[in-house]
Every structure is written in structure tokens, then in C-alpha cells.
Amino acid sequence: TMGNWLVNHWFSAAVLVTWLGINIFLFTYYFLFFDRDERYFYTRAILGSALAWARASAKCLNFNSMLILLPVCRNLLSFLRGTCSCCRRTLRKQLDHNLTFHKLVAYALALLTAVHTIAHLFNLERYNHSQQATDGSLPAVLSKMHLQGSNKWLNPIHSNETTVEYVAFTTIPGLTGVIITLALILMVTSSTEFIRRNYFEVFWYTHHLFLIYFTGLVIHGIAGLVRGQTEQSMAEVPPHRCSQYLTQRDQNCTHDCCKDPEFGSIPAESWKWVLAPIILYIFERILRVWRAQQKVVVTKVVMHPARVLELQMQKKGFRMEVGQYIFVNCPAISPLEWHPFTLTSAPEEDFFSIHVRVAGDWTERLIDTFQLETPRIEVDGPFGTASEDVFQYEVAMLVGAGIGVTPFASILKSIWYKFQQSNQTLKTKKIYFYWLCRDTGAFAWFNDLLASLEQKMAESGKADFLTYRLFLTGWDTSIANNVALRFDTATDTVTGLKQKTIFGRPMWNMEFAAVAAAHPRSVVGVFLCGPAALAKSLQKSCHQHSSLNPRKVKFYFNKENF
Numbered sequence: 001t002m003g004n005w006l007v008n009h010w011f012s013a014a015v016l017v018t019w020l021g022i023n024i025f026l027f028t029y030y031f032l033f034f035d036r037d038e039r040y041f042y043t044r045a046i047l048g049s050a051l052a053w054a055r056a057s058a059k060c061l062n063f064n065s066m067l068i069l070l071p072v073c074r075n076l077l078s079f080l081r082g083t084c085s086c087c088r089r090t091l092r093k094q095l096d097h098n099l100t101f102h103k104l105v106a107y108a109l110a111l112l113t114a115v116h117t118i119a120h121l122f123n124l125e126r127y128n129h130s131q132q133a134t135d136g137s138l139p140a141v142l143s144k145m146h147l148q149g150s151n152k153w154l155n156p157i158h159s160n161e162t163t164v165e166y167v168a169f170t171t172i173p174g175l176t177g178v179i180i181t182l183a184l185i186l187m188v189t190s191s192t193e194f195i196r197r198n199y200f201e202v203f204w205y206t207h208h209l210f211l212i213y214f215t216g217l218v219i220h221g222i223a224g225l226v227r228g229q230t231e232q233s234m235a236e237v238p239p240h241r242c243s244q245y246l247t248q249r250d251q252n253c254t255h256d257c258c259k260d261p262e263f264g265s266i267p268a269e270s271w272k273w274v275l276a277p278i279i280l281y282i283f284e285r286i287l288r289v290w291r292a293q294q295k296v297v298v299t300k301v302v303m304h305p306a307r308v309l310e311l312q313m314q315k316k317g318f319r320m321e322v323g324q325y326i327f328v329n330c331p332a333i334s335p336l337e338w339h340p341f342t343l344t345s346a347p348e349e350d351f352f353s354i355h356v357r358v359a360g361d362w363t364e365r366l367i368d369t370f371q372l373e374t375p376r377i378e379v380d381g382p383f384g385t386a387s388e389d390v391f392q393y394e395v396a397m398l399v400g401a402g403i404g405v406t407p408f409a410s411i412l413k414s415i416w417y418k419f420q421q422s423n424q425t426l427k428t429k430k431i432y433f434y435w436l437c438r439d440t441g442a443f444a445w446f447n448d449l450l451a452s453l454e455q456k457m458a459e460s461g462k463a464d465f466l467t468y469r470l471f472l473t474g475w476d477t478s479i480a481n482n483v484a485l486r487f488d489t490a491t492d493t494v495t496g497l498k499q500k501t502i503f504g505r506p507m508w509n510m511e512f513a514a515v516a517a518a519h520p521r522s523v524v525g526v527f528l529c530g531p532a533a534l535a536k537s538l539q540k541s542c543h544q545h546s547s548l549n550p551r552k553v554k555f556y557f558n559k560e561n562f
């Protein structure tokens with residue numbers, strides 16, 4: 001429900017409203033300022049309202065460029081998360097929406113860039129038109145002011161042969177504008193989910209165009225092509241009184257409006273907005289380099305079926321929580337590329353591990369390299385808020401879809417260790433685990449994990465602690481025939497586990513009804529690591545199956561951001 005969402009996400013909502021509010025305020029304030037201020041009376045005579053559109057969007061571009069780097073300072077966020085460990089967990093979790101905010105700011109930058117560019121195209125067209133006009137109108141007179149002296153010009157175009165293309169590629173604002181717009185377009189288009197998942201390298205390298213973006217942004221306004229009347233000139237020849245005399249001047253003028261107005265540039269100010277975040281980001285990168293230098297020992301390398309590589313590692317002072325992730329670099333493959341991986345080990349183990357499947361060139365080369373030798377590995381992390389909420393519920397329903405099962409390896413193992421050590425922080429009495437995937441090939445290692453958990457629980461007489469169901473959503477006829485032949489075997493044909501694989505998608509209404517019937521008085525935590533569409537249907541089921549009676553079953557939905 002909306003109420004629940006606001007309680008859990010009040011911080012995100014507050015940040016969003018504040019951010020939108022500041023953008024709206026900056027745009028409106030500067031739009032009205034440039035549309036009405038006396039200093040720009042003559043500038044508006046040539047440009048009209050396009051001046052206000054260009055300047056207001058420029059202010060918002062500066063503001064958002066200031067913000068764009070902050071959400072990707074992962075060490076800064078980890079530090080904040082650490083310092084506010086006494087804050088409510090919901091607040092710490094909101095820090096995990098850093099990438100959502102980063103994307104939101106990026107989309108705002110793209111939109112504002114479009115507004116800014118279109119406004120300036122109109123401006124150039126009007127400057128050009130005024131320069132070529134010979135009708136004695138105010139814009140035409142103002143455009144000839146450069147002939148009166150070096151400080152007199154208002155129209156940056158001084159020749160009748162100039163084209164919009166010429167200005168765009170020969171002036172500092174034109175050229176930097178084209179370059180930073182291209183950099184922004186490349187960064188936005190190469191960061192779609194599809195490219196990130198399948199061609200991470202493309203995303204990684206094009207994103208480093210941000211260096212060009214910020215350099216261009218700082219230089220962009222230096223030439224000061226958009227000008228306004230100087231303070232001194234305003235006092236001597238106020239435009240509202242004197243503008244009419246510019247178009248109808250006599251040779252022997254004697255009144256106080258005879259003097260020509262003088263103009264000055266708007267000083268470049270982007271650097272003031274972005275200096276602090278750039279310094280912070282430089283510190284962030286230095287810290288990453290320092291952390292990466294710390295030695296990582298690869299203690300065990302396991303090649304699982306379907307080309308999945310498991311790396312077990314140790315690093316001095318490394319402390320992890322469930323549901324966290326690390327960034328991994330292998331200098332032998334590429335000294336610059338860092339790739340994120342969810343940790344699959346439990347905090348109770350004396351090593352930390354990741355499982356790597358082929359998803360692009362880098363992962364393929366990593367797997368190939370490890371089959372020949374053990375190269376040097378660098379690790380940065382761990383990052384992300386721990387998924388400790390799982391331990392707070394008597395009954396937990398965990399749903400992993402596709403690659404989304406990875407974090408549950410850590411969670412399931414940790415629950416088992418806590419359960420064995422009869423840990424006081426563990427309130428969990430029963431776990432339902434639902435695993436949805438197209439084919440189990442790439443997750444054979446997860447089968448092994450489930451099988452060993454199943455065995456350990458049976459041996460200690462706790463076989464009913466974990467109930468899991470495997471849903472195979474993509475399957476072919478050969479599997480179907482195989483299943484039909486061996487339907488009465490004790491273990492499953494596809495996975496070799498005791499629990500049977502179910503073909504097709506789960507009927508969530510039936511699953512929730514069964515859990516509600518088995519635990520009529522419990523509070524059930526529902527955890528998902530998977531796609532947004534699945535989140536919607538689970539949220540709906542949680543709502544439908546929660547009893548209005550406070551003493552009866554309640555379902556609480558949690559979507560993890562991994």
C-alpha cells in the first residue's frame with residue numbers, strides 16, 4: 001500500500017521532492033530573472049524568450065552536474081552507512097537507491113541538455129538574422145554595435161557569411177557544447193540494462209567519457225558569448241528610457257541618452273558548482289586504488305558445470321554481511337576494468353566467495369585464465385546494505401529469479417549457521433524458498449548448495465526447516481520426456497534434489513494461501529531478488545493474503561536491490 005511505501009521510503013521520497021523542488025525553483029527563478037531583468041533588455045531585443053530558456057536550463061544543468069558524481073562515490077556511501085549505523089535501518093537502506101538517483105539525475109541532464117541546445121539554436125538563428133538585417137530596427141542597430149568599439153558588441157556574430165554550423169564548430173561554447181552533448185548521449189545510450197548485462201566493457205569504457213564531459217562543462221562558458229549591459233552603462237543610459245533613441249539618433253545629439261550602451265559577458269560559473277564533487281570523486285578514486293593494492297589470497301578455485309567459476313578468497317580485515325557485493329579486477333585481463341559480483345559466502349565462513357558465469361568478454365577471459373593458472377586478483381568492497389531483515393521474521397518466503405538466486409546462497413548458508421549455533425538474533429523458524437529459472441545449467445552450483453543443506457538438515461533432524469520449490473520456466477520436450485519416464489524416482493530428474501521440479505510459473509495465490517494456512521498467526525517476510533514485474537505480483541499477493549485481524553497472518557514485502 002502507499003502508506004507502507006511511504007513509511008519505508010520516506011527518505012527517498014523526501015530526497016526526490018527536494019531535488020525536484022530545487023530544480024523547479026532554479027528554473028523558474030532564473031527564467032523570470034533573464035526574462036525581466038533590465039540588464040538583459042537589449043539582449044532580449046535580439047533573442048526574445050529563447051535567452052531565458054537557455055539560461056534557466058543552464059543553471060539546472062550546473063546543479064545536476066554537481067549531483068551526478070555523488071551517488072557513485074561508493075566508499076563515501078559506505079562511510080555514511082557506517083556512521084549512521086545507529087540510524088534506522090530503513091534510512092541506511094535508502095542509501096542503496098544511489099544508482100536509481102544517479103540515473104534520475106542523468107535523465108534530467110539529458111532533458112535539460114535538449115532544452116539548452118534547442119534554445120541556443122534559436123539564439124544563433126536570431127543573432128544571425130539580426131546581423132544580416134538592414135531595416136534599422138533595434139536588433140539590427142544592436143548587431144552593428146561592434147563597429148563602435150571593442151567593448152560595445154552585443155551580438156557575437158560580426159559577419160554576414162556566418163552559419164550556425166560555423167559557430168557550433170569554431171567557437172569555444174559551440175565546440176565544447178557539441179563534445180559534451182555527444183559524450184552525454186554515448187554515456188546514456190550505453191548504460192541501458194541490456195548493454196550493462198551483456199557488454200559490460202562497452203558500458204564501463206564509455207562511462208569514462210565523464211572526464212571529457214566535466215572538462216568541457218568547465219570550459220563551456222569561458223568565452224562569454226551571451227552578454228548583458230554593464231552596471232555603469234545601466235546608470236548612465238537606462239534602457240527603458242534610452243532604447244528608443246538608438247533607432248532614431250540625430251547627429252548633433254545633446255540629451256543624456258546620447259551615449260551608446262556598453263556590454264559585458266556573464267562570467268563562467270560551472271566550475272563553482274562542480275569543483276567540490278570533483279575533488280570528492282578524486283579522493284574516492286585514490287581510496288579505491290589504495291584498497292585495491294591490499295593483497296587478496298585465492299584459497300580455492302572450483303569449476304562448476306556450465307562454465308561457472310567459484311572463487312574462494314581471503315583478504316586481511318575483510319568483513320562481510322549477507323547480501324553485499326564486491327568489485328573485482330584482474331590486472332592480467334584488464335588493469336582498468338572492475339566488475340561487480342554478489343558475495344555467495346556466509347559471514348560465518350573464514351573466506352569470501354563469488355560465482356562467475358559467462359556474461360561478456362571479461363568474464364569469459366577470467367574463466368579461461370583460471371583454468372590455466374591463478375592470476376592476481378584485486379578486490380574493492382564489500383558494498384551495499386546487509387540483507388539482515390530476513391532474520392527478523394519467524395517465517396520467510398525467499399524468491400530468487402534467474403541470476404537473482406545468487407544473494408540467497410549467502411542468506412541460506414548464514415541462516416543455517418545461525419540455526420546450528422542457536423544464535424539469539426535469529427527469529428526464523430521456517431523458510432520457504434522459491435527458485436524460478438529458465439534452465440538450471442548455469443546454476444548447477446546452487447543445486448549442490450541446496451543438496452548439501454538438505455542433507456545437513458536431515459542429519460540434524462531439522463529437515464522441515466527449509467522447504468524449497470524449483471520452477472523451470474523454460475523447458476524443452478526432451479526434459480519433459482525424461483521426466484515422464486522417471487516420475488516415480490525419489491530425487492528429481494533435473495536437479496537430483498529430493499524436492500521435485502515444477503514446470504511452468506508459480507501460482508502465487510496458491511503458494512501464499514498454503515503458507516497462510518500453515519502459519520495462521522505469523523508475520524511472514526517476503527523477499528525477492530528478481531524483475532520488477534514479479535515484484536508487482538508478489539506485492540499484490542502480500543496485500544491480498546494479509547489478514548485485517550492484527551493477531552492473524554501478515555505478509556510484508558521486501559525487494560532487494562542487488
